[in-house]
Amino acid sequence: MADNLFEIQDLCLCIGNKPIFSGINLNIPKNQTTAIIGPSGCGKSSFLSCLNLLITHISKYRLVGKICWNNNKINDNNDLDMHSFRRKVGTVFQQPMPFPTTIRKNLSIPLRQHFRLKRSEENDRIESVLKEVGLWEEIRHRIDHSANDLSGGQKQRLCLARALILNPDVMLMDEPCSALDPISTQTVEALIQKLKSKLTTVIVTHNLQQAKRLADHIVVFWFDVQSGGYIIESGSSEKLFSSPEEDITRSYLRGALG
């Protein structure tokens, strides 16, 4: 199955004694957009941080099961080169938090970590990625100023840019628009649409309309007190929104869609 980027088998996560989610089986197809929806606290963010292995920084986590990336098991794999793996897995968090330094350094720090480039090449890369996220015209004159002075939407696009500049294979986005106003949301969404053709995207969102607009596949997480989160239903976007199989999904979609 070469066309799945991630294959997840029987994945369970506990933090301390608390089960966060269990029994997750999921394939994430290449070059398509997968949206994860579900109520708050059902483990969507935790699931994303398993995919980029950031979960390993939490103390007392226990991950059982198998996560395969291009058919290689990545969890509990000591041979995995974490730095180059994370280069290929871009992550965008809910809160846009660029590094507290200049806009240029936000992009050049990750770039220099992974590539050896000449100054001019580096500047070209920075310029082209800023153009890609639609920031170039807005900030070209203050690229050496602090990134903290940007607006929320601009910060989030900068965070997208600093992941994109590394040429990732997949972008994991955890509610990338939830801290943004409608107009910035639109800009970021348009950007995600544009990226769709060339990379795999996994996006967690509470905005079902957004999931509908962006995603090819939908994964619905649900929650039960004993075992934590689990996947109640998944499938293609049209099918899931038009005729969900489970009653819970139907009422969740109806409730949230209004």
Added chain:
Amino acid sequence: MLSLYLRPMINPCFQGVKLASVLAVVAVFIWIVGDIFWQGLPKINADFLFGTPSNAGRDGGIRPVILSTIYILAIAILATLPFATLTGLFFSEKLFPLSPIFRPLQRFVDILAGVPSVVFGLFGNTYFCNYLGMGYSILSGGLTLACMILPLAAKILQNAFSSIPNEYVSGGEALGLSKFTIFSKIMIPSVLPQVTAIYIICIGRALAETAALLFTSGYVMRDPESLFDSGRTLSIHIYDLSMNITGGNANAYKTAFVLVIMLLLINYIAHITIRKWTRLSHGR
């Protein structure tokens, strides 16, 4: 009922007390600084700043004393910063999880911060001067001061590192940055303002300290030729002139004046430097 009548009084009373205490503090400051300026300023000249002392310090200048002070200060700062940074990073648990075995060590750092300076002097004398064979020297003095400042500096840096949002670290990890890159490119620039505070504490301590230095850097008044020479700082000079040398008071005041000016000057320079660094790394 009564409180209802009193309530309109409370605010003016409070304002009055506040004003009075501010005035008291300002008055004390003006008194001390004014006294030093009054007694010291008219007699200061280049000969005093750049000359060598004579007659046990009653006459002549204080060049060797100024030089020794600067050397001791520099050694203390240079020796403190790397250790304080690493200790602070270690206890802040930002980049590396801290094994529970090590947590109690934090208490030691707190306790060390409260140990009186004489004890550090005794330690410095035993360890640096005798055990390591550095003798009464500027190096021993500077290192002893560094030991003294280290706990507080480490604490300040630990708090500074702890206050860095986790998102910066996890954001860096998510981009595949090495721990060293995260540390040097993201965390260090964020704590630069606190480094200013450490500079100022170091300077304050080094300029004010007498007890710890009497045991370690000694009180020789010659121009230091190397870091292994003994040398006295401005404070020790003042102490010696006013306590041990009859007729040394005039020069003690002049030295005190120099000390205050130096304190202000170095504070200012540290401030400017750090602001420049911060601007370079954080953007305008």
